Amino acid sequence: MQRLIWLRHETKAFEQRCCLTPSACKELLELGHDVVVESSATRVYEDSEYSEVGCKIVETNSWVNAPLNAIIVGLKELEDANFPLSHRHIHFAHVFKNQHGFEKTLSRFVAGDGLLFDLEYLVNKDEKRIAAFGVWAGFAGAALGLDLWVHTQLGMNYNSRAPLLPYENQMHLINDVQDRLNKIISRPRVLIIGAKGRSGKGAVKFLRALGIEPTQWGSADTASEHPIEDILGYDILINCALIKEPRAPFLDLETIKKQRNLTVISDVGCDPNGPCNPLPIYKDCTTMDMPSIKILDDLHLTAIDHLPSLLPRESSEDFCSQLLPHFKEFLEGNIEDTPWDKALEVFYTKTHNIELDESIADEESSAKILM
Numbered sequence: 001m002q003r004l005i006w007l008r009h010e011t012k013a014f015e016q017r018c019c020l021t022p023s024a025c026k027e028l029l030e031l032g033h034d035v036v037v038e039s040s041a042t043r044v045y046e047d048s049e050y051s052e053v054g055c056k057i058v059e060t061n062s063w064v065n066a067p068l069n070a071i072i073v074g075l076k077e078l079e080d081a082n083f084p085l086s087h088r089h090i091h092f093a094h095v096f097k098n099q100h101g102f103e104k105t106l107s108r109f110v111a112g113d114g115l116l117f118d119l120e121y122l123v124n125k126d127e128k129r130i131a132a133f134g135v136w137a138g139f140a141g142a143a144l145g146l147d148l149w150v151h152t153q154l155g156m157n158y159n160s161r162a163p164l165l166p167y168e169n170q171m172h173l174i175n176d177v178q179d180r181l182n183k184i185i186s187r188p189r190v191l192i193i194g195a196k197g198r199s200g201k202g203a204v205k206f207l208r209a210l211g212i213e214p215t216q217w218g219s220a221d222t223a224s225e226h227p228i229e230d231i232l233g234y235d236i237l238i239n240c241a242l243i244k245e246p247r248a249p250f251l252d253l254e255t256i257k258k259q260r261n262l263t264v265i266s267d268v269g270c271d272p273n274g275p276c277n278p279l280p281i282y283k284d285c286t287t288m289d290m291p292s293i294k295i296l297d298d299l300h301l302t303a304i305d306h307l308p309s310l311l312p313r314e315s316s317e318d319f320c321s322q323l324l325p326h327f328k329e330f331l332e333g334n335i336e337d338t339p340w341d342k343a344l345e346v347f348y349t350k351t352h353n354i355e356l357d358e359s360i361a362d363e364e365s366s367a368k369i370l371m
Contacts, residue, residue: 003033003331006070006087007050009040009060011079014288016044016166016312017133019075019090019119020327021320026053033331036070038062044166044312063087071331075119076306080104082360084112092119094305096350097274106354109347121346122326122339130339131322134198135205136308136315137268138240139170142192142203143177143310144302145238145266146210148292149188150180152263152300164288164304166312173311174209181210189261190214191234193222193250194241199268203238214238227252232260240268243276250278256299265295267303 005028007020020028022045025035037050038060047057063072066087074091080101085108093116095102109116122130144164151158167173190207194200195216207214215234222228222241226248231237232255239250256262270285271277281295285305292302308315326339335341 001331001333004067004070005033005035005331006063006066006072007035007037007055008063008072008074009038010042010074010076011061012076012306014163014166015076015306015309016042017075017306017309017316017319018043018045018312019131019316019319019323020073021045021317022049022053022055024320024324025050025055027324028328028331029054031328031331036066044316078105081108083108084360085109085114085116086112088115088117090117090119094120096121096346097271097276099271100273103354104360106351108360110351110354111360115344116347117330117340117343118346119323121343122323123342124339130326131319132198133308133315133319134240135202136311136318138199138202138204138238139206140173140202140307140310141199141240141266141268141302141304142190142206142238143173144291144304144307145236145264146188146190146207146212147177147180148266148300148302149236149264150177150184153184153186154180158292158300158302159290162289162291164291164310166310169314170311174206178210187212188235188264189233190236190238191217191231192238192240193217193231194239194269197240197242199240199242203240203268222250226250227255229255229258232256232258232262235261236264236266237262238266238268239279241278243269243271243278246275247278249280251281253281256281256296260299263298263300265299265301265303267301268307270303270305270307272303 028035035055037055037057039047039057051057068086070087072087072089077093095105124130148158192200192203192214196218228250267279272282272284282301285303286293292300295301330340
């Protein structure tokens with residue numbers, strides 16, 4: 001069964017990752033599918049790497065006018081706009097936990113009769129995601145958390161390093177942080193919550209590379225009364241917990257005002273606007289342009305929602321290798337009782353009560369012209 005796959009350019013600032021590598025696209029072409037790739041000056045892979053394997057290169061953001069049978073594949077959420085979404089889309093949409101702007105995004109799918117297969121909700125029978133950037137999110141989150149702590153110890157403003165730029169590979173990141181850590185005699189006490197998951201394992205991997213053995217907490221360790229004051233005894237908290245349902249927070253604004261050693265939080269989970277946020281002590285994610293904020297005068301936080309962007313090539317290759325076997329299954333149309341079926345069920349459940357926004361439907365033509 002021949003399919004039209006449309007790999008779109010990413011519009012999120014500082015995002016160089018891609019969920020389909022040139023070698024993966026070559027495999028899809030060899031299976032008889034058509035692969036169209038939007039030109040991108042920011043993608044970690046050059047346009048030429050795709051054209052050399054046989055992909056057709058088209059203009060940036062031209063997916064808007066792609067044939068309706070095209071499967072639009074991306075990584076991060078779409079830009080905010082007012083036209084309906086009529087294609088099948090595969091990406092991380094960040095809308096199913098009632099995040100900011102979720103109603104408008106879902107109403108665009110309702111208006112255009114499109115479908116969303118959210119990468120976050122492609123899960124197997126054990127409810128584990130089939131493809132994730134978690135290891136690299138935790139790896140980079142631990143790096144930023146430790147580096148932020150080093151900067152505070154040296155009396156330096158971490159935001160002076162902005163914008164944070166991608167590293168060629170993980171050793172470059174390790175060596176960069178190590179150079180600054182060597183200026184300090186002491187080593188911090190580090191707590192990782194969610195240490196047994198993908199992100200937690202990545203955080204552990206980074207810290208051990210620098211000779212730091214963190215305390216590792218799993219779900220049983222956070223089952224006590226909340227907020228958890230024991231967290232205050234650590235110098236750095238790296239939150240890698242995957243929270244799917246609303247619950248009492250690990251820390252709140254009153255708790256962090258108490259006597260503590262804690263001076264740095266790296267929130268890898270990074271869901272400040274969602275109802276499942278276990279750290280309701282900040283309102284907005286930090287960015288590559290401004291990687292840290294002060295919660296209190298002596299408590300700093302970093303919470304970037306696309307941390308693996310700091311290691312774009314390694315994280316893209318890892319993610320694609322996980323996704324590709326399942327994507328081939330999707331292209332064959334065999335989605336019953338698969339992760340794709342589960343993701344589609346979530347989409348239908350979440351859009352069931354979304355009302356059609358007439359302003360979106362009315363502005364379809366003008367919106368596309370603006371794109």
